[in-house]
Every structure is written in structure tokens, then in C-alpha cells.
Amino acid sequence: MSLRFLPQDMNWTCTHCGVPLQPGMVELHYMDNVFKVELPVCPKCSAVLIPEELALGRILEVEQLLEDK
Amino acid sequence: MEQRELRLLEERCIQEEPPACRAGCPLGVDGRSFARAIAREDLAEARTILEKSMPLVGIVGRLCEAPCEKYCLRREFGGSIALGALERFCLNSVPTKGKILRLPLRAKKVRIIGSGPSSLTAAFDLAKKGYPVTVFHTAGGPGAWLRSVNASILPAQVLEEELARLISLGVELQQAATLDAALSAAGTADAWYIGQDDTLAADLLAMLAAPDMETFALATAGLFTGGLCPADHPFRLITDVSQGREAAVSIDRFLQGASLTASRVALRHGHTDLFTETKDVVIRQRIVATDAAGYTAQEAISEADRCLDCQCLECVKHCVYLAEFGAYPKTYARRVYNNSAIVKGIHQANRFINSCTLCGQCETICPKDFSMAELCLDARKLMVRENRMPASAHWFALEEMRAATGETALVRHAPSTTTSKTMFFPGCQLAGIRPEQSLRLYEHLLSLEPQTGIWLDCCGAPAHWAGRDEEFSALRARLQKIWDDMGRPRVVTACSTCLQMFREHLPDIKVHSVWTEMATVPVVDASSRPPRPPHPPLALSDPCTSRNDPTTRQAVRSLLTAMGQELAPLTMDGELTECCGFGGLLENANPELSKKMRAARVTQSDADFLTYCAMCRDQLAKAGKPVLHLLDLLFPETALAANEPPASLSTRRANRGILKNKLLQGFGADELPAKAPWEDLPLVISPATEALLEERRILHDDIRQVLFHAAEGTTSLQHGASTLRLASARLGAVTFWVQYRMVDDSYHIDRCWSHRMTIHPGGAA
Numbered sequence: 028m029s030l031r032f033l034p035q036d037m038n039w040t041c042t043h044c045g046v047p048l049q050p051g052m053v054e055l056h057y058m059d060n061v062f063k064v065e066l067p068v069c070p071k072c073s074a075v076l077i078p079e080e081l082a083l084g085r086i087l088e089v090e091q092l093l094e095d096k
Numbered sequence: 097m098e099q100r101e102l103r104l105l106e107e108r109c110i111q112e113e114p115p116a117c118r119a120g121c122p123l124g125v126d127g128r129s130f131a132r133a134i135a136r137e138d139l140a141e142a143r144t145i146l147e148k149s150m151p152l153v154g155i156v157g158r159l160c161e162a163p164c165e166k167y168c169l170r171r172e173f174g175g176s177i178a179l180g181a182l183e184r185f186c187l188n189s190v191p192t193k194g195k196i197l198r199l200p201l202r203a204k205k206v207r208i209i210g211s212g213p214s215s216l217t218a219a220f221d222l223a224k225k226g227y228p229v230t231v232f233h234t235a236g237g238p239g240a241w242l243r244s245v246n247a248s249i250l251p252a253q254v255l256e257e258e259l260a261r262l263i264s265l266g267v268e269l270q271q272a273a274t275l276d277a278a279l280s281a282a283g284t285a286d287a288w289y290i291g292q293d294d295t296l297a298a299d300l301l302a303m304l305a306a307p308d309m310e311t312f313a314l315a316t317a318g319l320f321t322g323g324l325c326p327a328d329h330p331f332r333l334i335t336d337v338s339q340g341r342e343a344a345v346s347i348d349r350f351l352q353g354a355s356l357t358a359s360r361v362a363l364r365h366g367h368t369d370l371f372t373e374t375k376d377v378v379i380r381q382r383i384v385a386t387d388a389a390g391y392t393a394q395e396a397i398s399e400a401d402r403c404l405d406c407q408c409l410e411c412v413k414h415c416v417y418l419a420e421f422g423a424y425p426k427t428y429a430r431r432v433y434n435n436s437a438i439v440k441g442i443h444q445a446n447r448f449i450n451s452c453t454l455c456g457q458c459e460t461i462c463p464k465d466f467s468m469a470e471l472c473l474d475a476r477k478l479m480v481r482e483n484r485m486p487a488s489a490h491w492f493a494l495e496e497m498r499a500a501t502g503e504t505a506l507v508r509h510a511p512s513t514t515t516s517k518t519m520f521f522p523g524c525q526l527a528g529i530r531p532e533q534s535l536r537l538y539e540h541l542l543s544l545e546p547q548t549g550i551w552l553d554c555c556g557a558p559a560h561w562a563g564r565d566e567e568f569s570a571l572r573a574r575l576q577k578i579w580d581d582m583g584r585p586r587v588v589t590a591c592s593t594c595l596q597m598f599r600e601h602l603p604d605i606k607v608h609s610v611w612t613e614m615a616t617v618p619v620v621d622a623s624s625r626p627p628r629p630p631h632p633p634l635a636l637s638d639p640c641t642s643r644n645d646p647t648t649r650q651a652v653r654s655l656l657t658a659m660g661q662e663l664a665p666l667t668m669d670g671e672l673t674e675c676c677g678f679g680g681l682l683e684n685a686n687p688e689l690s691k692k693m694r695a696a697r698v699t700q701s702d703a704d705f706l707t708y709c710a711m712c713r714d715q716l717a718k719a720g721k722p723v724l725h726l727l728d729l730l731f732p733e734t735a736l737a738a739n740e741p742p743a744s745l746s747t748r749r750a751n752r753g754i755l756k757n758k759l760l761q762g763f764g765a766d767e768l769p770a771k772a773p774w775e776d777l778p779l780v781i782s783p784a785t786e787a788l789l790e791e792r793r794i795l796h797d798d799i800r801q802v803l804f805h806a807a808e809g810t811t812s813l814q815h816g817a818s819t820l821r822l823a824s825a826r827l828g829a830v831t832f833w834v835q836y837r838m839v840d841d842s843y844h845i846d847r848c849w850s851h852r853m854t855i856h857p858g859g860a861a
Contacts, residue, residue: 039822042812054856058487062853073857074811076822077833082851090852094486095443 031065032085034078041069048076055086058093097474102433105471108464109426113370115406117179120167120366122338123156125149127164127179134182134400137393139190146183147192151220151337152261154192154254155213155242157183159333167366169374170404175382177403178391185391198265199226204351207285208232209275209300212240212293213333214323216262217340218347223265225348230268232279233294238269240294241327248389276300286318287347293323293336311356312343320347338363371463372406411458411466414668416693417682418458418468421448425458425466432475443484449475450489451686453679453693454561455640460671472680476563487829488852489685490562492793495828496749500524500554501571503769504752507578509549510542511763516549516585520610523591524554526710528748531755533727536734537590537610538759544617549582550759552752555594560601561681572601579605588613592641592648592709611708614730615651615658628732633664634724635701637716638673639709646671652708652726659729664703676707676715683715687791694719704738714742744786746796774804778842785845794832794848801827802834803843820846831855 039048051068053075054061067076077086097105113119117127126145133142143153150156162180170177206222208215211233219229237243239255263269272279276297280288290296290304304321307314312322322339325332342363346356383399385391391399411425412418421428428448435445452472459467479485504527509516520541522534541548556571579587579602589595590610598607636656642649649670656663668674677683677693698705698721707713708726716723722738729735743751757768777800781789789795806812806823813822819837826832831854835846 036815038816039813040816042806042814042821043809048813052858054858055853056856057853068857074813075855075857076811076813077824077831077851077855079833079835079847079849082833082849086851086853090488091486092442094488095446096441096484 030063032078032081033065033067034076034080037067039067039076041072041074043074044069044071046071048074051075057090058096060093062089097433097436097478102429105429105466106426108462108466109424109429110369110371110464111408111424112426113368113408114364115370115372116167116169116366116368117164117177117406119364119368119370120164121149122163122334122363123149123151123341125164127168127177128403128406130186131177131179131182131400131403132405134186134396135403137397139186140193142182142186143190143192146186151217151341152213152258154187154258155216155250156333156337157187158250158254159213159242159245161331161334163331163334163366169372169406170377170402173374173377173404174380174402178382178399181385181391182396182400185393185396188390189393189396196224196261196265198224201228201266202226202351204286205230205284206287206289206347206351207280207283208289208291209279210240210291210294210296210323211238211269212291212323212336213242214293214336214340214343215240215289215291216258217337218289218291218322218344219262219267220265221341221344222347223262223267227348227351228266228268230270230283230285231262232270232272232275234275235271235273240291277303286351288319289340289343289347290319290321291323291336291340292321293325310342310360310362311346312339313346313350313356318350320350369464370406371408371410372404373410374404377404408463410461410463411468414461414672414674415458416696417451417453417689420451420689420692425462425468425471428468429471432471436475436478446479446486446489447686449479450486450680451682451689453640453675453677453682455675455679456643457640457668457672457674460643469680473561473563476561477565478563480563480565485563490558490681491684491829492745493558493681493684494562494564494567496524496745497554497556497558499749500528500552500752501556501574504552504749504756505554506550506552506756506759507582508759508763509582510547513547513549515547515583517547518545519549519551519579519582519585519587521551521553521555521587521589521591521594521607523589523594523710524552524752525593525748526590527552527755528752529710529714529743530725530727530736531751531758533725533731533734534590534755535758536731537727540731541588541610541613544613548588549585551578551582551587552756552759553578555589555591555597556601557593557597558681560597561679568601576602576604590708590710592639592645593711595645595648596641609645609648609651611648611655611726612651615654630659630661631704631706631724631729631738633662633703634706635664635666635703636669637666637676637697637705637707637712637723638669639707639712640673640675640679641709643671643673655726655730656706661706661729663706664701666703667700676709676712678711678715690715691718717742744790745793746789749795749797772801774800777803780839780842780844785847789848792848792850794850798827798832799834799843799845799848801825802832803836806834826854 048067053066115128130145147153165176168176206227206229208231219231223229274297277299307321312320320343322343323336325335349356380402383395431445435443449472454469527534559568587607588610677690683690694715698719704722706724713723713725724738802823802825805825811824822835824833830850832850834848837844
């Protein structure tokens with residue numbers, strides 16, 4: 028999985044903390060596999076944004092690949 | 097599955113059995129492929145097919161009397177394919193590609209006395225295997241009676257070419273004054289063949305007893321004979337050629353010290369297990385050549401085109417799933433076996449295994465009862481046991497099942513009673529899709545038997561279909577206990593799947609179909625309304641789980657007859673009925689294929705459909721077909737229109753809760769179950785978003801939970817200064833995302849998506 032998934036539109040704010048999301052490193056785990064990726068993250072509470080295109084594109088693809096392994 | 101089991105299973109699929117023509121050819125020439133090649137004008141390929149099985153093809157192909165034609169299935173439909181004439185056409189039209197491959201030279205020598213067709217065949221086959229072969233012929237030249245065949249049939253030049261080919265294979269053609277006993281004493285050889293289809297001297301003939309007619313071996317080791325066919329026999333040439341070939345097989349085995357008979361493939365004499373359906377074959381008369389010399393190209397192509405291309409494929413013809421993956425059960429069995437054997441690497445057949453609806457149609461159709469359901473279900477169980485079943489394959493259906501056996505389940509004796517003679521088990525799909533009609537049906541059953549309790553639950557079919565033995569067995573034990581606790585009443589169900597599951601997996605429970613109950617005691621309309629006129633003829637689609645239940649199928653038909661409802665003919669009904677695309681959890685594992693399946697089903701009749709399975713009703717309706725449920729006819733006051741849109745997943749889930757609550761209210765004393773804190777969050781969802789949710793299998797309840805949890809502290813984002821919000825929460829094995837706007841205290845849902853990966857903060861770059 029390529030490492031950088033920052034959407035063009037980064038204009039999101041964490042409702043709980045009131046701070047804008049910033050690029051940050053996140054681990055995605057599935058079936059004992061770990062992928063380190065860069066995503067929009069709340070610098071305060073670490074909330075992460077997974078955009079729709081990523082969830083239904085690359086993430087789904089990798090999930091299905093791992094499920095068939 | 098063990099290798100041995102695989103082989104037994106493979107043997108049950110007859111698709112690879114030879115077509116009748118090939119089974120009827122002593123040389124095993126693939127007449128079907130040959131005719132198909134000519135029909136598509138690929139003459140070079142046609143010749144290659146002949147050369148693959150035929151020795152001395154220029155001679156044999158021209159003179160063959162074509163016993164295959166006796167067995168051709170086209171015979172009754174305009175006459176057998178003229179394979180003999182097509183062979184001659186082919187050989188006259190395309191030259192050979194040339195060189196014949198020969199194995200490295202062997203030390204052991206073979207001598208052949210006589211040069212008739214059987215001898216030349218034995219020489220050809222043995223020379224190809226690398227044996228040095230000497231053929232003795234008389235002064236007339238090699239070929240014996242072949243030399244006297246009319247040149248218009250066998251030109252002398254062709255005979256010379258074939259003899260030259262033999263020489264090129266290392267065969268020595270040696271002239272002898274007479275073919276007598278002295279010849280066999282003169283030289284040394286490791287094996288001898290005496291071809292009696294030549295002029296042999298009396299002293300040599302006197303030495304020969306009758307050979308074994310399978311191996312053509314004589315009592316003396318190393319001595320073989322053939323070419324025994326009488327000159328006036330209708331299949332003289334091909335019989336002698338066949339004897340030469342069988343003798344060559346024996347000689348090769350003898351020279352290698354092997355048994356002459358062990359694992360020897362016997363001649364089939366036309367016998368094959370291949371089944372070919374001929375009921376729709378249209379008669380086409382055999383093409384007669386206008387020229388005595390044989391077919392023109394156009395005539396040959398037309399004649400070859402009459403070939404039925406004999407195949408079984410009966411199951412594949414009727415099953416969208418079997419056709420989708422491009423092969424047939426024999427190949428599929430191997431595919432499933434290989435998939436299970438993979439230790440490291442991608443399991444390419446997972447999706448294939450999870451795409452069978454387990455409907456059993458193939459087993460009913462197959463002349464050998466091959467069951468894809470058994471194969472796929474066993475494979476699924478193994479996948480679950482070995483912990484390699486894709487988690488997403490059946491996830492949604494299993495969640496639905498868990499909800500139906502949990503929050504929306506209900507078991508009660510009838511109001512104001514403490515025992516039940518009967519329990520009504522509508523089935524979770526009827527409850528979810530037709531809650532009003534479930535209630536109406538329950539009222540009707542109560543009118544027949546006041547001690548009828550209600551049992552809202554799931555029979556566990558999803559766990560069974562998903563191969564989850566452990567979970568299914570726990571569900572069964574639970575159902576058994578509930579039934580015991582309720583005093584072991586008889587159970588009446590409105591769902592064919594529940595009926596099948598109870599019968600097969602909970603044999604203690606005496607279960608009946610509600611339709612057979614109702615066929616016994618007709619519905620009496622207490623009102624004075626005139627009865628409704630029947631619908632125009634309807635195509636009755638039996639649910640696939642009623643395949644082995646003729647009693648219920650008949651009861652439904654009796655009910656319809658009693659109502660004056662006529663039926664339109666439907667291809668594949670009754671025990672041959674087809675699945676709506678939901679069975680075996682296909683809709684979960686492979687939604688695209690499920691869509692194809694229901695689309696294919698509804699094209700089988702122009703009439704509106706009728707069914708007595710709630711799931712079938714909605715599945716077929718999804719294909720845009722007007723479909724009625726039997727309850728729409730039985731209880732017109734609760735009828736929904738044939739074009740009623742299918743209930744969404746969220747509606748079904750909600751309906752089960754509504755039905756339960758209504759029943760509880762009817763029982764008076766019971767308090768309603770406590771509401772979850774998110775249950776009343778007001779949602780506004782456009783039809784386009786509803787369609788998206790349906791496709792992505794996201795329930796309104798999931799959305800409400802996410803919104804609730806986000807407000808309590810899970811991920812909640814807002815876009816710039818706009819009203820656009822994004823909420824996320826993990827519910828079980830899935831993380832859901834909800835994009836929405838708040839308008840007047842309502843959640844206007846924009847888009848939703850989900851993934852199974854889990855998110856963990858941190859991780860250095």
C-alpha cells in the first residue's frame with residue numbers, strides 16, 4: 028500500500044478539539060498485517076479521516092487480497 | 097477432501113466422456129472436434145485431429161468405413177454426420193503438415209510378416225515408439241489388397257507416400273518369395289506380428305491358432321497376429337487397422353516386460369456415459385454430394401455444421417453460476433480441491449466457492465447426481481475450520497441472523513393461554529418483508545387453533561450456508577431448547593428454507609408448511625365482500641428450498657386452484673426450480689452474480705410472477721418484475737401490489753422490531769423492550785442515498801449508532817466553516833463513516849462508507 032493518502036481537501040477540523048487536521052502517520056491493521064500510512068489526523072486527539080475514495084478503493088482492494096491469502 | 101474423494105467426485109461429472117462418434121471409433125478419432133473444425137473452415141486443424149489418432153492417415157482416412165456413423169446422435173434427426181465422406185474431403189483438400197515424431201531408437205526388434213493394413217498399422221505404431229521394424233511383403237509390393245483399391249478412392253500415389261513415410265520412420269520393407277513358416281524361422285526378432293490380411297502360405301497359417309481377441313497375442317510368447325476380418329465385412333479396413341493397433345500396444349508392453357492387460361483401455365464399441373439432450377434438436381437432412389468424387393468445400397462445411405457438438409453441460413445450461421465461471425463440475429471439483437490445498441498464496445477459488453446458491457438444481461438435473469452444493473458447502477466448512485474464510489463474504493447476512501435471533505426474536509404462547517399446541521414460525525424474512533401479512537396469517541392460524549403460539553426467530557440457515565458449523569450447532573441447540581421449553585408443540589412455518597432447515601437439522605421437531613395447513617382448511621372470508629377476481633395467469637416460481645418438498649408445492653397449487661387462480665407456464669419450476677439469487681448467501685458473497693441470476697430468472701415468463709417465499713418475492717422484484725406473494729392472494733385486505741418495491745435492508749430490520757412490538761402489545765401485559773439511546777435520532781435520507789446505503793449494506797441503525805457515538809467522543813469532524821460534518825465509529829468488525837449536515841435538528845445524510853481495517857494512531861514515518 029502506498030504511503031500517502033492526503034486528500035486535496037484538507038479543510039477538516041476535529042469537532043471535539045476544535046483544531047484543524049494535519050498530515051500525520053497512522054497504522055492501519057488488518058488480519059495481522061500493518062500498513063503505515065499518512066492521513067489527515069487531529070494533532071490533539073489523533074482522530075483520523077479516512078476519505079470515501081480510499082475506503083472503497085485501495086483499502087477495500089487490500090482487505091480482499093488479504094482475505095483470499 | 098482427499099485425492100481419492102476428488103477422483104470419485106470427478107468421475108460423476110460425465111462432460112469429459114467421449115461423444116458417441118469417438119466412442120464408436122476403434123481408433124478413438126475425435127469426430128466431434130473434427131466436424132467442428134470443418135464447420136468453422138479450419139481444414140488444417142481438421143487434418144491434425146485425424147493425424148493425432150489415425151495411423152497412415154492418407155490410406156485409413158480415405159478407406160475408413162466410418163463405424164462411428166452408427167452411433168452418431170444426429171442419426172435420428174436427418175441422418176448421421178457423414179464423417180467418412182468428410183474425412184475423404186479433408187484429406188483431398190489439405191496436405192499433411194509433414195514430419196511424424198519418433199521416439200529414440202530402441203534395441204529390441206520387431207518383424208512383421210504380411211503387409212496388409214493391420215501389418216502397416218502395427219509397423220507405423222511400433223516404429224513411432226522407436227522399435228526397428230521389418231515388414232515382409234510379396235512380389236506384388238507392400239500393401240497387399242490395398243493395391244487393388246480403385247484409384248479414384250485410393251490413388252497409387254497416396255499409397256506410395258504413406259509407404260515412404262513408413263520408411264522415413266525406419267521401417268524396412270523387405271520382399272519375400274512367399275510369406276511362409278520358413279520366414280519366421282530365418283531371422284531373429286524380439287517379437288513377431290503376423291498380419292493375416294495378406295496372402296500367407298498354408299504352412300504359416302497352420303501354425304496360427306486363434307489369438308486372444310483383446311491383446312492379439314498367441315500362446316507362444318512374443319508372437320502376435322491380427323488382420324482377421326473377413327474380406328466381405330462391412331468394416332473390414334477399420335477392423336484390421338484396429339487389430340494392428342491393439343497388437344502393437346501388446347507388442348510394446350511385451351517388449352517392456354509389462355502386463356499385456358493391466359490398465360489397458362478397452363475399446364468402447366460406441367459406449368459412452370456422455371449424456372446429450374436431443375429434445376430440441378431440429379431435423380436437418382444429410383448433405384448429399386453433387387459430385388461422385390465427394391463433397392465440395394461448401395457441401396462439407398454444411399454437412400459438418402449439422403454436428404450436434406454433443407456435450408452434457410445440462411447443469412451449466414440452467415445455472416447462471418455454473419456458466420459464469422466458464423467450465424463444468426468436473427473442472428470445478430479440481431478447482432475447489434486445489435484451492436483447499438494452497439498453503440501459501442492467493443486462494444483464487446474462494447469467490448467461486450462462495451458463489452454457489454446451494455440450491456440443488458444441478459444435482460436434480462445431473463444424470464449422475466453431481467452436487468455442487470455438497471462440494472461448495474464442504475469447502476466452506478473447511479475454510480471456516482482452517483480460519484481462512486474471508487471475513488467479509490457472509491458478514492452482513494450473519495449480522496442479520498444474529499439480530500433476528502436476538503433483539504427481534506420473540507417466543508410466546510397465544511394471548512391468555514399457557515400452552516401451545518402449535519407454534520407459528522413465520523421466518524425472519526417474511527417478518528422483515530411482510531410484517532402486516534405475518535400478523536394476518538397468525539390471526540388466521542389462531543382462528544383455526546386458539547392454542548397457537550408465536551415464534552419470531554431465525555432458523556440458522558445463514559450460519560449453515562456460510563459453513564459455520566459451530567455457530568449453526570449452537571443455534572440449533574438454542575432452537576431445540578426453546579421448543580422443549582414451549583412444551584414441544586408442532587411448528588408451522590411460512591418459509592420454505594426454515595421448513596427445510598428444521599426437517600434436516602432438527603428432526604425431533606414436527607414441522608409443517610403453513611401452505612399445507614391452509615390447503616387442508618380453506619380460508620373463509622367472514623366479510624360479505626364479493627370475492628376478488630383472480631389475477632391474469634401468474635408464473636409460479638417455487639422457492640429453491642422447496643425443491644425436495646413436493647407436498648408443499650402441491651398444496652400451494654391446490655390453494656391457487658381453489659381460488660380460481662390460473663398459472664402461466666414457467667421454464668424450470670417444481671423440482672427443477674431456480675434460485676432467486678439469495679440462496680447460499682450468494683447476494684452477500686457475490687452481489688453482481690446474484691443480480692444476474694434474478695435477472696435471468698424473470699426472463700423465463702412474460703407473465704407476472706407469484707411466489708410463496710418472501711425473499712424470492714423481493715429478490716425477483718429487484719429485477720424489475722411484478723411479483724406477488726401468495727399471501728397477497730390469500731388475504732386480499734393486506735395485499736401489496738405486484739410492483740411494490742422490495743423492502744430495503746433497513747426496512748426489514750425495522751419491520752422485525754415493529755412486528756415484535758405489535759405482537760407484544762397484543763399480549764397486553766408485556767412491557768415493550770427498552771429503546772436504545774440512538775433509536776429516535778431523526779434522519780433525513782434522499783432516495784439516491786438510500787440506494788447507496790442498500791448497495792453498501794449500511795443500515796439506518798448503523799448510522800444512528802455512529803452519530804450517537806460521535807457525539808459521545810468517537811471521531812467527529814467538520815468541514816471548514818460549512819455545516820458539513822463527518823462522524824465515524826467502529827461497530828463490531830466494521831468502521832462506519834457518515835457524512836451529513838444538521839438541518840432543523842435533523843441529520844440530513846449525505847454519504848456513508850465503511851472499511852474493515854482498524855485505525856491506530858502513531859507509527860513513525
